[in-house]
Structure formats: C-alpha cells, structure tokens
Amino acid sequence: MSLLDILVLVLAGIAAGAVGYATGLASIISYPALLMAGLSPMTANVTNTVALVAVGVGSFAKSGRVLLAEDGGKPLARASLIALAGGAVGAGALMLAPSSVFEVVVPYLVALAAIALLLQPRLRARVGERAEHPAWWLVGVFAVSIYGGYFGAGAGVMFVALAMVLTGLPLWRATLLKSALLGIANAVAAIGFLVFADVHLVAALAMGAGCLLGGWLGPPIVERLPATPLRITIGVAGLGLAVWLAVGS
Structure with a gap:
C-alpha cells in the first residue's frame, strides 16, 4: 500500500467520521475507499469495522458526558450490554455463516430504517409523543447490533x-x-476480526486515525443543525444507500 493510498484513507476516514456521526452512513464513504485501495470485499468489510470503532471513540470523548449524566448512565449501560452481545453475534455470523441471506435482506433493512426516519413524526404521534418503549428499544438495539457486527452499512440510520x-x-x-x-x-466485532479474520492493519490504522478526528468533530456540528432538515437528509441518504447496496449485491 502506497503513501498516497494511506493519505487517501486518512482523508476518507475524516469524512466518514464526520458524515457517519451526522447521518449514520460512514460506510458509504469508508467501504468504497477501502475497495479503491485494493482490498478485497471481505477484507474491506472487516477492516472497515475495525476502523469505524474510532468514530464512536471520538464522538463519545467529545460529548459522552451527556449520555452518562442521564439517570447515572444506567440506560446507556443497559443498551451497551445489549449492543455488545449483538455485535458479537453479528461478527460470529460473518465468520461462520454464508453471506447470501444477509446480502439479499440488508438493502431492505436499510430502506425500512430510512423510511421510518422520514415518517418519524407520524410514527411518534401513533405510539404517543411522550411514550417510552424500553423493551422494544432493547430488542431493536440487539437486532441492529447483530447487523452492525456483520456488515454495518446503514446501521447508524437504523x-x-x-x-x-x-x-x-x-x-x-x-x-x-x-x-x-x-x-x-x-x-466487539473488531476484536473478533483482529483475531480470526484478514484485517489489513495498515489500512485500518490509517482510516481509523481519520475516523477518530471525524468523530470528534461530529457532535458539536450536529447539535447546531436544524433537526427536521437533518432528519430528512439522513432518511434520503439512507434510501440512496439501500439502492446502492441492492445494485451492488
């Protein structure tokens, strides 16, 4: 891998980190960048997962105290344990199970999440504007985390x-x-991939460095953006990603 490839991956990581935090669509930038750097689809997938860990690290380091302050961080702790379990299941599925089923289903899952986001005001009105659904929320976190550990493109939208x-x-x-x-x-998926899968360490480190910076820059930007246009932008971009995944599968 040349120095130019490494520089491109760092820049792609910065863009993926910032865009991924704002829209949940980091993989639409990072995954193609890894493919263009010469990685095979499978290697690009696992390398992408490892690199994108840095987005969460960067954004949480910047604004994580907001989540920890809510009820002493208990809601985050519960959801985090569920996400950890789901990510482990997804990583295991990638390494052990055939990918054909997921390749068919994934575009529909991303499209469904994007449509749900676009229709969010109506959906909230139907379930109750102030209603909380903690059980269904945790079930959803587990399901999306499985997908996130398996492939992850669009998991943020979900x-x-x-x-x-x-x-x-x-x-x-x-x-x-x-x-x-x-x-x-x-x-948790990245740990499994580093041990058992073919991760390109140089590419992961280069893109991860960019993702860390992009994730750090994301929270203050999103907090200042108007909610409705941002929600619509995420939803439309999610539909575009679903089409891209469907065409490419």
Missing part, C-alpha cells in the same frame, strides 16, 4: 430511527446515542 420512534429523544441525543452503541457493536 439506530437513529429506533431511538427517534421508541425513546422520544431529540435528534441530536439520538445521534449521539447511536454513535456510542454502534461503536460498542463495532468494537
């Missing part, structure tokens, strides 16, 4: 959609929570 519909959090809080939980799911 997390944001779940949080907006089932928890009643404002968008910027849902985005921060998404980043933390997805980072945990990615982290």
Whole structure:
C-alpha cells in the first residue's frame, strides 16, 4: 500500500467520521475507499469495522458526558450490554455463516430504517409523543447490533430511527446515542476480526486515525443543525444507500 493510498484513507476516514456521526452512513464513504485501495470485499468489510470503532471513540470523548449524566448512565449501560452481545453475534455470523441471506435482506433493512426516519413524526404521534418503549428499544438495539457486527452499512440510520420512534429523544441525543452503541457493536466485532479474520492493519490504522478526528468533530456540528432538515437528509441518504447496496449485491 502506497503513501498516497494511506493519505487517501486518512482523508476518507475524516469524512466518514464526520458524515457517519451526522447521518449514520460512514460506510458509504469508508467501504468504497477501502475497495479503491485494493482490498478485497471481505477484507474491506472487516477492516472497515475495525476502523469505524474510532468514530464512536471520538464522538463519545467529545460529548459522552451527556449520555452518562442521564439517570447515572444506567440506560446507556443497559443498551451497551445489549449492543455488545449483538455485535458479537453479528461478527460470529460473518465468520461462520454464508453471506447470501444477509446480502439479499440488508438493502431492505436499510430502506425500512430510512423510511421510518422520514415518517418519524407520524410514527411518534401513533405510539404517543411522550411514550417510552424500553423493551422494544432493547430488542431493536440487539437486532441492529447483530447487523452492525456483520456488515454495518446503514446501521447508524437504523439506530437513529429506533431511538427517534421508541425513546422520544431529540435528534441530536439520538445521534449521539447511536454513535456510542454502534461503536460498542463495532468494537466487539473488531476484536473478533483482529483475531480470526484478514484485517489489513495498515489500512485500518490509517482510516481509523481519520475516523477518530471525524468523530470528534461530529457532535458539536450536529447539535447546531436544524433537526427536521437533518432528519430528512439522513432518511434520503439512507434510501440512496439501500439502492446502492441492492445494485451492488
């Protein structure tokens, strides 16, 4: 891998970190960048998961105290344990099970999450504007974390959609929570991939360095953006990612 490839991966990591924090679509930048650097699809997938751990680290280091302050951090702790378990299951599925089923289903899951985000005001109105659904929220966290550990493109959109519909959090809080939980799911999967899979360490370190900076820059940007246009942008971008995944599968 040349120095130019490494520089491109660092820059792609910065973009993926910032865009990924804001929209949950980091992989739409990071995964193609790894492919263009010459990695095979499987190696790019596991390397991408390892690198994207840094997005969660960067964003949590910047604004994680907000989540920890809520009820002493208990809601985050519960969801984090669920995300850890789901990420482990997803990583195991990637290494042990055939990928054909997931390749078919993934575009539909991403599209469903994007549509749910676009329709979030109506969905919240139906379930109750102030309603909390902790059991369904944790079930959703587990399911999305499995997908996050397996592949992950669009998992951030899924997390944001779940949080907006089932928890009643404002968008910027849902985005921060998404980043933390997805980072945990990615982290446990990354450990498995580093031990058992073909991770390109140089590419992972280069992109991870960029992702760390991008994740650090993300929270203050998102907190200042208007919620409705950002929600619509994430939803439309999620639909675009679903089409991209469907065409590429």
